[in-house]
Structures are given as C-alpha cells and as structure tokens.
Amino acid sequence: MAEAHQAVAFQFTVSPDGIDLQLSHEALRQVYLSGLHSWKKRFIRFKNGVMNGVYPGSAPGLLLVVGGYLGRAKYAQVDPSLGLLSKVGTYLPISRYVSVENQRVIGGMLVGTGLWAIIIFIMRSTLKNLLSWHNWMHAPHGTVSWKTRMWLVLVKIFSGVRTPQLYSFQAALPHLPLPSVKDTVCRYLESVRPLLDGEHFTRMEGLAEDFRLNLGPRLQWYLYLKWWWASNYVSDWWEEYIYLRSRGPIMVNSNYYAMDFIYSFPTSLQAARAGNAIHAIMLYRRKLDRAQIKPLMVQFTIPLCSAQYERMFNTSRIPGVETDTIQHMTDSRHIVVYHRGRYFKVGMFYDGRLLNPREIEQQMERILADESPPQDGEEQLAALTAGDRVPWACAREAYLRQGRNRQSLDAVEKAAFFVTLDDTEQRDPENPVQSLDRYGKSLLHGKGYDRWFDKSFNLIVFKNGTMGLNAEHSWADAPIISHLWEQVLSMDPVKLGYTDDGHCKGRSHPSMPGPVRLQWSIPEECQTMIRNSVAVAQALADDVDLHIIPFSSFGKGLIKKCRISPDAFIQIALQLAHYRDKGQFCLTYEASMTRLFREGRTETVRSCTTESCAFVRAFINNEPREQKLQLLRRAAEKHQQMYRLAMTGCGIDRHLFCLYVVSKYLGVESPFLQEVLSEPWRLSTSQTPFQQVELFDLVRHPEYVTTGGGFGPVADDGYGVAYVIVGENLINFHISSKHSSPETDSHRFGSNIKAALQDLLDLFQLDQKSSD
Structure with a gap:
C-alpha cells in the first residue's frame, strides 16, 4: 500500500555489492517535522518552567x-x-x-x-x-x-x-496542616457517637484515650517529620496504599465514568463523533502542555492546586505483584483504538500539525471498515486490566514483554489515551432518561474486556454516536477529568460542529497513512489467564446495580431560597433516604477536596452526624414542623462546619490513615487504628463539581445539559451515590449497589432519595411564602 511505503523511513536490501540503502523523502520529512515538534515542546516547557519559577x-x-x-x-x-x-x-x-x-x-x-x-x-x-x-470560609452565607x-x-x-499559568501558584500554596492527635481523636469520637450504643461507644472511648496518651504521640512525631520534609504528608501514601497497592480489580471498584449530554445527539455517525471528541481532547492536551489552562480559583481569587493535571495524558498504571506503578511519558504522538477485538495505533500528527476532526474521522472510518478477525487471544486481552492485579502482573511479565507483544503493549501503554469504538448502541433518543442505567453500566465496565482500564482515561464512542469516559483513579480525582470533559462537550457541537449529513467539518487527507494494526502472539497459557480474568470481570460487572436519576423537580435555585447550602440539603436528604431504606444510620463518606494546599487531593466529610440523626428521627416521628425545621438548619450548619474543616486540612480520616501507615512501618499494632480503618462506608457519596459554568448557556440551550458521572459501590452491602448539580433546576444522581446484597436496591434507594428531597423542600413552604 502507498501509505505503508510512505511510513517507512529507510529501506535496504543486501546484495553481493553491499547494502543498497534508499531513503524515503516523505518519511524523512515526517521525522524532521516530528523532531521540530519535540524541540518546540521542550522550549515551551522550559519557558513555562522559568515563568512559573519566578511567579x-x-x-x-x-x-x-x-x-x-x-x-x-x-x-x-x-x-x-x-x-x-x-x-x-x-x-x-x-x-x-x-x-x-x-x-x-x-x-x-x-x-x-x-x-x-x-x-x-x-x-x-x-x-x-x-x-x-x-x-473567609466561616462567614455566614452571603456576607463578607x-x-x-x-x-x-x-x-x-x-x-x-x-x-497566571496553570502551575504558577504551585510554589506559593501552603502545606497541608497536620492536626494534633487530641483534636483528631475527639472529632473521631464525635463522628461515631450517633452510630454506637452506650457499651460500644464506651469501649471505643477507652481505645481512643489509650491511643491518645500512649502510641499516638510517638506516631505523630514521625508523621511530623514527614510533614516538615514533604510537600504534602498525605498524598504520596494515599496514592500508594489506597490505590496502587490494592490487589483487587480496579474495574468497578476504583475506576469511574463520565457521561454525555442527556438530551442532545449531535450526530449518529460513530466515526464523526470520535473525530470531534479526539480532536477536542488533543487541543486540550496542547493547552495543558503549554500551561495555557487557567488555574481554578475559588471566588476568582484563591488558587487551587494544579499538580494532578500533570499526568492526565500519556499515562498508564503498570501492574506489579506487590504494588502497581504509574508510568507517565513526557509526550506521545499517537492513540490506540479498540474495535471488535482488534487494536490499532493511530498517529495524531501529520505534516507537522495535529490532525483535523475530519482527518481523524477518516482514520476511524478505516478502522470501522477493517474486517480482519482478531488474533488468537487478542479480543479479550484487556480483561487482564479488569481482573485481579497479581495475575495481570504475572501475565504481563511472562508473555507480553517479549517480541512483537512488547512493541504492541508499549504502543498501548504509551498512547496519549485509549479509545474504544464500541459496537453497541447506548442512550435511546426516544427514551433518553430510561436508557441511562444501561448506558452508565456500559461506561463503568463494558464487556469487561473492551476497555484498557489501566490507561489514565478511555474515550468510549458507541455505534450510534453517544460517547463517554472511563477514568483510572490513582493518578487524579474526578474534578480533574471533569474539567477536560466539560471542555470537550462544550467544543463538540458548538465550536467544532458537524455538516448537515453528520460528518465532521473540514477535509479528509488523500494520502495520509492509515492506522497500524497492532500484532500480538499470545500463547495458550496466557489465553487461559485471560479467560480467568474475563470470568472475574464478568461476575463483577453482572453484580453492579446502577440507577441514574435526572432529578428535575427542583434544583439549587429553590434550595438557595431556603437559605441553606445545596450540598448540605442533599446530604441530609440522603441520610433521611437511607434511614427509610434500611431503617438505620451508617457511617457516611462524602469526598471533599484539599486542593487549597500543595498537592492536595481529598479528605472525608463524615456526613452522618448527631445533628443529622436528630433531624431524621424527628421527621420519622412526625414532630412539629418548626422543630423539624430547627433541627434541619442545625444539621445543615453542622455539615457546613465539617466540610470547612475537611477543606482546610482539619479532617480526621487522612490523619488517622497516615498514623496507621507509620504504625505499620514501625511494626507496632494499634487496636484503635485497626478498628477505625476497618469500619465499612456503607454510604459513600461524592458531588461531581460543575466547574466551568460559563461554557454552557443552559438557558438558551437546555439540551446541552450533561449527565455527570458516577462510580461503583464501595461496600458489598452499601450504596455509592454520585451527584452533580447542573444549572438551577436539575440534580443528577448516580446510585450504585450490588445485586448480590439482599439489603440494597438502587431503584428503591433512588425512590427514597426523590421522596426525601421533596419532603425537605416541603418543610419550608415556599409556595405559601411566595403567595403571602
């Protein structure tokens, strides 16, 4: 083929007269342009380093x-x-x-x-x-x-x-503060008081007091040394021990997903949607490389840490027997595309420039038109990334690091990101809301072997043009990938757009080299390991009970009229819904960011408080409305106080976690820490922030409402709830649990959430006040 000939830089044959060496001028030109691109990138990074260094x-x-x-x-x-x-x-x-x-x-x-x-x-x-x-956080809402x-x-x-550039504020951000052992222990006991009866609480008080007086100060001394020496005393241990040392599957258990619009279907052409999305992602990567993305600022003034953006692209999680590692390349000029069991390497640059959307669509069309069958073991190869980590590490080292397998594996792991051209259709245009559950499950786990779950993120484009992301969690948290996804969705139908027949705008390239099919030679022993991983992934996927609710009865607009924090309102509603669902309270996890500090990631807000439990009991017992309102406001204020403490580095769970790590390094046992860290989070919640509101004009274009994203259940008998507040009148809930648990039902819990939200709003009698 002509494309294959152009892609070869040197051709040579050996004859009796010596080596006959021929140079392909077109290929040499591409080598020159590639080198020029690399040096430009180095210069830009050097310049950015200097500018950030003196900021x-x-x-x-x-x-x-x-x-x-x-x-x-x-x-x-x-x-x-x-x-x-x-x-x-x-x-x-x-x-x-x-x-x-x-x-x-x-x-x-x-x-x-x-x-x-x-x-x-x-x-x-x-x-x-x-x-x-x-x-500044502690001022009453609306006052400065x-x-x-x-x-x-x-x-x-x-x-x-x-x-400022993206990383300008990094050197000026303060270090995450280290709380005292006394404060952390006191706040812990306060958090479990509503969950333990008198006898169990007295026992926990004894363990906590013994830890505070004896082992705690010793562990704190070592932790203080780490706080003094490191830029963040939590983040490296959190990444290593919570994510990279976990030996269970990361599919469902760790990876999370982001979804498309709810009601808008920009095109039904799979290749075209992929063309615009991939081009938009690569434009974002270029801005990221040049540090041209504005750092996120609270109140347009207070900077948040940008460190997590560094590994968004060209990154893979590499399996190990005892611990995984994160491999990050400084640059990558290709992506890898999976379609019907085959892997294709697709270059993103030609003639010294980024491919335009129509050219990328052309490459996707070539892949879709390719009818070659998968090689032995190739179709389900990615199931290794979905199953247990130890078998994957062993299979990778024994079978995939030799010969042509090594080259193909390198192509996947060193790609800018991974793309799946899925052969199923998701999001029914006739029933967009009713089809969300199946769509969310497909993004979360797919078939268990058609996403490379170790990549920093997978772009998944379905047969009917719907798309979404699946992201690996160790390298960064959801707000980082959400920032990228908001940019992509805002560019796709408006700035890039489509022709009347659904194709990408622009022109295709008549002589551009096509995608390169990756070659694998997978022995039978490895195929057996792949089949075992498929079984593990399939069982895990089948057990996921996912329900997605676009709650449109009201949103933050009406909640603000109640003069209460929207997040506190939702969290208290979740407590009421959970009590109705299970008849009891449980330890509740809400993720809060700590990016006000250098290299900050997350902290836990323990949303089940004495105050929220008092309100729920009053509501269940049908106490007078004024009493319920008073208890609701008290619970909301308590939640806001807990959230502020978490954001400002005064949370308890990361501190306790680091103390536990120190105890393991010292080889000492702490009954208190062991019990604390073994407590299950039966209700795990997270608000996905809508960070770039200015990108979407939902008043003039309500069809561009996004669905947000979600994650799998954390506890076997618990719920995972992700929610995103979109505009003034919509809250999207993503509820996950396990079919295998007789105690949970995601649809039932969803109904309880909707009822709880309406019940809380009814307490304020806004209709009556407006008529008065």
Missing part, C-alpha cells in the same frame, strides 16, 4: 528594577553595589580588566537582579501566608466581613499583575 515576578519587572539601578550607576555616578565590588577588588585585580564605569554597570545588574529576586521571595512568602488563612475583603485585596496584590 509572581516577571521579565518586565526584572528589566524595570535592573534598568533603574543601571541608570543610577550611569547618571548619578554611584556604585550601586554599595562597595561590594571594591571589596572584591582588594582580592581580585578587577580594575585590570573592567573599567570603573563597567564595574558600576555590572554592580547595577547584580544588585538589581538580587533585589528583584528578594522582591519575588517576599511576595511569594507573603502570598503563601495569606493563603494559609481560611477564616471587612477582614475578608481586605484579605482578598492583599491576595490579589501579592498574586502579581501578570496572568
């Missing part, structure tokens, strides 16, 4: 300060080095080589540069101290104190006048 200073600031000192040296005839060069001259014969005037110039440059560096250091240190102040106003002004001043 909030800038090159114009350096010129201004140095120029001022040079002017003083030249026109005022003053030694700007304050005699430093004269002192040096007593030891070195400077005057032999440099005139007095030039000495003043050199002195001006040195002193000016030094002063500029000192100014940057002072600004950065001051900004770091300012960002360590979090009292004069202290907070002054603080915000100072933060803006010391953030500099230059527009």
Whole structure:
C-alpha cells in the first residue's frame, strides 16, 4: 500500500555489492517535522518552567528594577553595589580588566537582579501566608466581613499583575496542616457517637484515650517529620496504599465514568463523533502542555492546586505483584483504538500539525471498515486490566514483554489515551432518561474486556454516536477529568460542529497513512489467564446495580431560597433516604477536596452526624414542623462546619490513615487504628463539581445539559451515590449497589432519595411564602 511505503523511513536490501540503502523523502520529512515538534515542546516547557519559577515576578519587572539601578550607576555616578565590588577588588585585580564605569554597570545588574529576586521571595512568602488563612470560609452565607475583603485585596496584590499559568501558584500554596492527635481523636469520637450504643461507644472511648496518651504521640512525631520534609504528608501514601497497592480489580471498584449530554445527539455517525471528541481532547492536551489552562480559583481569587493535571495524558498504571506503578511519558504522538477485538495505533500528527476532526474521522472510518478477525487471544486481552492485579502482573511479565507483544503493549501503554469504538448502541433518543442505567453500566465496565482500564482515561464512542469516559483513579480525582470533559462537550457541537449529513467539518487527507494494526502472539497459557480474568470481570460487572436519576423537580435555585447550602440539603436528604431504606444510620463518606494546599487531593466529610440523626428521627416521628425545621438548619450548619474543616486540612480520616501507615512501618499494632480503618462506608457519596459554568448557556440551550458521572459501590452491602448539580433546576444522581446484597436496591434507594428531597423542600413552604 502507498501509505505503508510512505511510513517507512529507510529501506535496504543486501546484495553481493553491499547494502543498497534508499531513503524515503516523505518519511524523512515526517521525522524532521516530528523532531521540530519535540524541540518546540521542550522550549515551551522550559519557558513555562522559568515563568512559573519566578511567579509572581516577571521579565518586565526584572528589566524595570535592573534598568533603574543601571541608570543610577550611569547618571548619578554611584556604585550601586554599595562597595561590594571594591571589596572584591582588594582580592581580585578587577580594575585590570573592567573599567570603573563597567564595574558600576555590572554592580547595577547584580544588585538589581538580587533585589528583584528578594522582591519575588517576599511576595511569594507573603502570598503563601495569606493563603494559609481560611477564616473567609466561616462567614455566614452571603456576607463578607471587612477582614475578608481586605484579605482578598492583599491576595490579589501579592498574586502579581501578570496572568497566571496553570502551575504558577504551585510554589506559593501552603502545606497541608497536620492536626494534633487530641483534636483528631475527639472529632473521631464525635463522628461515631450517633452510630454506637452506650457499651460500644464506651469501649471505643477507652481505645481512643489509650491511643491518645500512649502510641499516638510517638506516631505523630514521625508523621511530623514527614510533614516538615514533604510537600504534602498525605498524598504520596494515599496514592500508594489506597490505590496502587490494592490487589483487587480496579474495574468497578476504583475506576469511574463520565457521561454525555442527556438530551442532545449531535450526530449518529460513530466515526464523526470520535473525530470531534479526539480532536477536542488533543487541543486540550496542547493547552495543558503549554500551561495555557487557567488555574481554578475559588471566588476568582484563591488558587487551587494544579499538580494532578500533570499526568492526565500519556499515562498508564503498570501492574506489579506487590504494588502497581504509574508510568507517565513526557509526550506521545499517537492513540490506540479498540474495535471488535482488534487494536490499532493511530498517529495524531501529520505534516507537522495535529490532525483535523475530519482527518481523524477518516482514520476511524478505516478502522470501522477493517474486517480482519482478531488474533488468537487478542479480543479479550484487556480483561487482564479488569481482573485481579497479581495475575495481570504475572501475565504481563511472562508473555507480553517479549517480541512483537512488547512493541504492541508499549504502543498501548504509551498512547496519549485509549479509545474504544464500541459496537453497541447506548442512550435511546426516544427514551433518553430510561436508557441511562444501561448506558452508565456500559461506561463503568463494558464487556469487561473492551476497555484498557489501566490507561489514565478511555474515550468510549458507541455505534450510534453517544460517547463517554472511563477514568483510572490513582493518578487524579474526578474534578480533574471533569474539567477536560466539560471542555470537550462544550467544543463538540458548538465550536467544532458537524455538516448537515453528520460528518465532521473540514477535509479528509488523500494520502495520509492509515492506522497500524497492532500484532500480538499470545500463547495458550496466557489465553487461559485471560479467560480467568474475563470470568472475574464478568461476575463483577453482572453484580453492579446502577440507577441514574435526572432529578428535575427542583434544583439549587429553590434550595438557595431556603437559605441553606445545596450540598448540605442533599446530604441530609440522603441520610433521611437511607434511614427509610434500611431503617438505620451508617457511617457516611462524602469526598471533599484539599486542593487549597500543595498537592492536595481529598479528605472525608463524615456526613452522618448527631445533628443529622436528630433531624431524621424527628421527621420519622412526625414532630412539629418548626422543630423539624430547627433541627434541619442545625444539621445543615453542622455539615457546613465539617466540610470547612475537611477543606482546610482539619479532617480526621487522612490523619488517622497516615498514623496507621507509620504504625505499620514501625511494626507496632494499634487496636484503635485497626478498628477505625476497618469500619465499612456503607454510604459513600461524592458531588461531581460543575466547574466551568460559563461554557454552557443552559438557558438558551437546555439540551446541552450533561449527565455527570458516577462510580461503583464501595461496600458489598452499601450504596455509592454520585451527584452533580447542573444549572438551577436539575440534580443528577448516580446510585450504585450490588445485586448480590439482599439489603440494597438502587431503584428503591433512588425512590427514597426523590421522596426525601421533596419532603425537605416541603418543610419550608415556599409556595405559601411566595403567595403571602
């Protein structure tokens, strides 16, 4: 084929006269353009490193300060080095080589540069101290104190006048604080008080007090050393022990998903939807490489840590017998596409530029038209990434790291990201809401062998043009992948668009090389291991009970009229719904971010509190409305207080986790820590943030409402609930549990959630107030 010929840089044959070497000029041109692209990227990264390294200073600031000192040296005839060069001259014969005037110039440059560096250091240190102040969170909703106003002004001043890049604030972010053992133990006991009866609580009090007085201070001393030395005392251990050392399947248990629009179907052509989506993702990667993405800012002023963005692309989780590792490449110029059991390597650049959407669609069409059968063992190969980690690590090392398997595996693991052209149809246009459950399950686990679950994320495009993501969790948390996905969805139908017949806009390329089919040679022993992983993945997938609810009766617009936090409102509704569902309270996990601190990830908000339980009991017992309202407001305020503590580094679960890790390193046993960390989270919740509201005009285009995303159940007999607040009038819930548990039913719990939300709203009698 012509494409294959152009893709070969060197062709040679051996004859009696020697080696006959022919050069393909087109291939050499592509090599040259590839190298040019690589050097441009290195230069951009070097420039960004310099700019981030001196932020909030800038090159114009350096010129201004140095120029001022040079002017003083030249026109005022003053030694700007304050005699430093004269002192040096007593030891070195400077005057032999440099005139007095030039000495003043050199002195001006040195002193000016030094002063500029000192100014940057002072600004950065001051900004770091300012960002360590979090009292702005504790002001009543809707009010801003004069202290907070002054603080915000100072933060803006010391953030500099230059527009920050994605990583500009990293060096100025404060370290995650280390709570005291006493505070953590007291807050823990407070959190379990509503869940334990008198005898069990007294026993736990004894264990906690013994830990606080004896082992706790010793563990804290070692943890303090780590806090002092590391940029974040939690994140590296959290990544290693919670994610990478887990030996169970990551499919369902760890990976999560993100969904398409609910009501909009931009095109029914699978290749076209893939073309626009892949192009939009690659544009985002280019902006990420150039640090042109704006850092997320709370109240447009307070920066959040951007460290997790670094491994979004070109990243794979690599299995190991004892622990996995994260492999991140600095660059990757291709993606890998899976379709009907075959793997294809697709280059994303040609002629020194990124492929346009129509050219990517052309490549996808070639893959869809390819009728070659899968090779032995190839179709279900990715099931290894869905099953237990130890068999996958053994199979990878024994069978996939030799010969052509190594090249093909490298292509997959070093790809920018993974794409599945799914051969099923999801999201029925006639019943978009009713078909969400099956669609969500497909994104979460698929067939168990048609997603490469170890990649940082998989783009899944279905036969009818619907799409979604499946993301691996160890490298980053959901808000990071959500940021990418919001950009992709906003670009797809509006900025990129489609032709009238559903194809991508632009022109295809007549001579562009086609996708390269990856070659595998998988022995029978490895195929046996693949079949075992398929069985594990299939059993896990079949057990998932997923129910998705677009709750449109009301949203945060009406909740705000109740003068209550929307998140607190939803969390209390979940407590009421769970009590109705199971007749008891349970330990509840709500994820909160700690990205106000350097390399921060998450902390736990223990949403089941004494106050929320008091409200639920009052509601169940049908107490007077005023009493229920009072208890509801008290529970909401308590929840907000807990959330603020978690966000500002004063949560308890990450501290207890790190103390437990230290105890294991020291080889000491703590009955208190063992019991704390073995408690099951039977209700695990997470709000998926809608971060870039400005990208979607839901008033003029309500069809561009997104569904959000979700995750699998955490406990065998519990629920996982993800929710996203979209606009003013919609809250999407993703509820997961296991069919194997007789105690859970996702549809039943969904009905209880809807009823609880309406019951809470009815307490405020908003209709009556508006009529009054």
